Amino acid sequence: MLRIYTRLLGYLRPYWRRVVLAFGAIVLYAVLSGASLTLLVPFLDNLFQSGGAPPSTEQMEAQPGGGDLDEVLAGRLPFLARAKAGIERRVDATRAWLDRGDPFTRLRRIVVLIVLVFLAKNLFGYLDPYLVNWLEQRCLFDLRQDLCRVLQQQPLGWITRQKTGELISRVVNDVNMLRGAIIGATATLLREGLLLVIFLGFLLVLNWRLALAALLVVPINAWLMRRLGQLLQRDSTRIQVRMGDMAGHLQETLSGARVVKAFGREQDEIERFRHYNWDYFRGFVRLRGLGALNA
Secondary structure, eight states: OHHHHHHHHGGGGGGHHHHHHHHHHHHHHHHHHHHHHHHHHHHHHHHHOSSSOOOOHHHHHTSTTSSSHHHHHHHHOHHHHHHHHHHHHHHHHHHHHHTOSOHHHHHHHHHHHHHHHHHHHHHHHHHHHHHHHHHHHHHHHHHHHHHHHHHHTSOHHHHHHSOHHHHHHIIIIIHHHTHIIIIIHHHHHHHHHHHHHHHHHHHHHHOHHHHHHHHTTHHHHHHHHHHHHHHHHHHHHHHHHHHHHHHHHHHHHHHTHHHHHHTTOHHHHHHHHHHHHHHHHHHHHHHHHHHHHHO
């Protein structure tokens, strides 16, 4: 499976510049999503507080739920302690800049910054799926061209032994089923993973006990994702086979239309096609249902 996936990724090599742009857009979208959430805190503080500056991260740590995290991290995970200290310094520096001036000036500054961050986030939120879809479709274009070239180079005897409808299904339908496997799944994993890390970091600064409680569901979620991935792979293979059977049956029926009509077998062929069609329908609905759970 890994070898096949590596071969598919080879189709991205000629377009590596767009790959870099796509993943850059994903990273910036995730970072700006976290920034937009972070900016809501000073906005609400300035909107509803009657006076005084909002508490710093040091003051928040003195409250219940935030106090002894530095000691725990420094003793067991020093690299996390350094990362947390760096985040807190940046958060406090941003708050100090936002809290300068009178309340109206502070509120106006925060609103302008929120608007700019949301505009930038939406821009990269547009570029991310656009570039990913372009890369997917371009790779599928190249893959279909390679398949067509291989089929044209096959011996005549091999071609005549194959079902025409099945070959057409391989080039058209099976290739299209790979749409999300080339880069879409990797892009989604990176995007959601970055968002998870950023939001957990934000939660870690606010209340580390709540952040650790949120991490308890990660192993369960990882097992469910792995199990659903196995089911998706199995059902996707079945769908490709059923589409090939349906296309092959239809091609045989149409190419042998004279024989079918001569023996009055039209209704039998309709029922056979209905059987293939129903199997494909049930399999595709199940596949989409598993995909929705996986999302």
